[in-house]
Amino acid sequence: MADRIPELQDITFMSNSDTHSPWPHRLGREFNRIKVKELTFLEIEKAIEHKNNRGFTLNVGLNPKEGKYHITACSKCYLKFKINDAIRLNFRCPECNGIIKKGVMDRVNELSKWKEPKNPWHRPKYIHIIPLAEVISLATGISTITSKRIKDKWNLLIDKFGTEINILVDTKIDKIKEEDYKIGMIIEKFRMDKINYISGGGGLYGRPTLRSESDRYWGYGQSSLSDFLM
Ligand SMILES: [Zn+2]
Structure with a gap:
């Protein structure tokens, strides 16, 4: 959306999640991937300024809708x-x-x-994710995100694939579909930006x-x- 505003062309967009919610499933639902030589503040600063071949390589967050x-x-x-x-x-x-x-x-x-929108050269891909607990909720029709059945399924998937970010962003979609077809379908859809929103x-x-x-x-x-x- 914001890349339709010329003044923002040189600005690095950071997709950071806030932490004012007590629910763990709200943590890490927005994050950035950055390319740096080492994990120091100076390197992160260079990445924000997209200097010396450092930069942001991926934005992940909820859909603005x-x-x-x-x-x-x-x-x-x-x-x-x-x-x-x-x-x-x-x-x-x-x-x-x-x-x-x-x-x-x-x-x-x-x-x-x-x-x-005109994406400048340094603008990475932006994936609009749905947090895993909400994906399970959509797939199963169980609306209470904190329910035991959703937690059990969440734990099962984390045991299998390691982390929530692995599942949502990195794991090959066929592997997720093998484990749970409907959940794989939803993840595939948001990776392709084809989820419908109200x-x-x-x-x-x-x-x-x-x-x-x-x-x-x-x-x-x-x-x-x-x-x-x-
Ligand atoms: Zn009214």
Whole structure:
């Protein structure tokens, strides 16, 4: 998204997870891979400045569509709005009179000079992952992430493949499919950036979905997915 803003071309994007959640499955869901000669702060600094053949080689993180304020939406009833409608309505929701909060995507649109992102030479690939516990939840239909059945499956996969990052990013997809076909399918999909999302907005988180549902906007009914591809 942000590579449509010329001012950011020289900036290294860092995808770091925050740690304000007590749940371990929230840790490490965003991370960077960097190329350095040794693990020192000086080397990391060079990587951030993409100097002397150091640099970032991979960004991994959640899809921005999962963000609480991705789409312009009502902060009370979470109804989504096209930005022109929100402006016309003076950012007041006609359904509940709540305040409409401008989404990150519309703010990026305002700041953007380019319609399509232009990735500079130093920009690595960005994989939008789904944390393993959530992958298991999607595959099994068990919605409580902290449930024993999800934990058991998580442990089983970690015993087999070593680490969560191995499974989500590095292990050959056929090996995962051999172990669990449905989980392998979901991981393959997000590695190819083909997961469908219901976007967040107005303070409500977005979520990945295996169904063909899509965002609904005030005054529009069902919109086609292609309207939202960036
Ligand atoms: Zn509302």
